[in-house]
Amino acid sequence: MLVSDLNATADRLPGPMPVWRRQVGSGDWLAAARSAADNNGRLVSLWGSERGGRLFVSAAYGLPEGLTWVELPLPEGAATYPDLSEIFPCANRMQRAAADLLGVVPEESTDPRPWLNHGAWPRDFFPLRKRAGGDAEFPGQELADYPFVRVEGDGVHEIPVGPVHAGIIEPGHFRFSVVGEKVLRLEERLGYKHKGIDKRFETLPAGEGYRLAGRVSGDSTVAYAWAYCMAYEGALGLRAPARAAWLRALFLERERVANHLGDLGALGNDAALAIGLAHFMRLKEDWVRLNKKLFGHRFLMDRIVPGGVAADLSAEGAGDILRQCDTVEAEVRALEAIYEDHPGLQDRFLTTGRVTPELATRLGLTGLAGRASGVARDLRTDFPVMPYGELGATMATERGGDVAARVAVRFKEVLESLRLLREIAKGLPAGPLLGTPAADPLSEYGAGWVEGWRGEIFVALELEGRERVRRCHCHDPSWQNWPVLEHAVIGNIVPDFPLINKSFNLSYSGHDR
């Protein structure tokens, strides 16, 4: 089956992004995956849902012409479907998560270990089944041991790290198998932050879901809220007016710059240049303080709302933004020169934690880390929604695939975002901040797809009427990139792990959901 065949019989979902949705039979499930793989496509997300007493598995493929959401209805009483992890390795953990949450499992799965269920709730309780109560509690449940893969051999020993880590970071467990200083294997165990967000969506009014989406991963609150609103607005036939669309892009780029500034500082710090952290954190603090002054929240939480935005920009505020962009650009260029001139820093950055472009493509590395390994994809340039079409964003790529490349992409993206922010501040169209919905919903399905600072955020939404969420699935690009981190550290020394990890800076919360 060709991709064009796949889309010929699919419904284009209403909304600004090119997203199609179609159902397939079990024979076509694998054919669709192979066709996507053969056509330079990638697996964006995989999840399950229940509707009218039947179970469904969905896969979203990113293709050159857009995104295709393929849904497989499972036969009555069945809970298995063909395994996709042979074609797309990143499907493994997504399938295990779907097994834990909905009880749907791949046929002949090679890895049946639970992923999000650590034993705090029974293995036969599937929270996303409709009959499962969202507020169910299971006192007396004991957390279970996890069968890590053991590396055997002379001098091999294990270093367990986490879930509580040494720094101010999110919890997760890393199991290193090492000889001397050298990492032979890293195995991650995640899911510690699982908060039952998918189930929680179903108890909130659909119009409030953007607030929960904005807290799937707090550092990407703008991208998530935008993706949720895009899905919700599409289903409802609600269009954000031009001024709101421009302000959304302004918020998204401000979020990108804030996170990149923090990461650039932390990367200097992890390579023992503490002054880099001090300066970048100072710039970041200035940055979020202006967010607070102009828009009322340091991280712009809840500023993107269904139909538009909840904060405006005055002419005076636009002046503040222009001035700040100039100041920050000068400072970032000065700090970039310091980083580049620093032999000790470059020695730590170069060749460390390398993911070659070939490996990146094979494993589905995405977003910022993907662009540092030559995977040239950025939704802002691939499928530019307003105002990116008008602004013409430039994608930043590198091919080195090491920490240095991920640092370089961040520097480039900060400078490009500063340019975009200036353009937005100067060209912001006049008009209302909120649109009005159509009389009747256009569709019970909606999809949101936004290039957050870390990578593509995807939201698949199923509505019942205007106000009920039947299913909301939020996908973080960390799902793709966490498994690649395991490869990136192979052969590196243990003390370089924090640096490599920081250079990816993946979300635990966004992954664990």
Place this chain on the structure above:
Amino acid sequence: MWKLVKQIVRTGVVTEPAPVPPDDCRQEAERIQREILQTLGKALTIREVDAGSCNGCELEIHAVNNPYYNLEGLGIKFVASPRHADMLLVTGPVSRNMAVALKRTYDATPAPKLVVAVGDCGCDGGIFGESYACVGSVSRVIPVDRVVPGCPPEPIEILRAILATVRAGYRQKDEPAPEVSVSP
């Protein structure tokens, strides 16, 4: 190297006065430092535990360490192990998968075991509430001295709570820790 020196000279010191009410902030900050030293015999050390947050609170706890707030300048620092910590700064909601780790971290912390719960979710579970996956507030798992509401609370609020807890904590220092019940 000269670029680095230039950057240092050009930037100068950006640290702002600590958020304490009396007029002479610097004197107050010095007094806090003295108090901490007298009571603990050393700097105050904090272990941060993320027990399930969305990571928004962590952004602000990081910010407390930036040059504007300059926590270390007040003789307070974040440490890598609960065994070295006087205070736990905990963000929530506590996920069920983190409840045991949080309880063990608390058990590993020596007296005075001060605990500050940061953020709306740490206070009452926030938007995530209580469910099959979330225990909810931090106080359902370990005793909490003080909560800092906000989504996320701003660095200045976190700093205020740390300072206020240190002061209040001295008085209770010799009292035994309350009995803890863990759920699940």
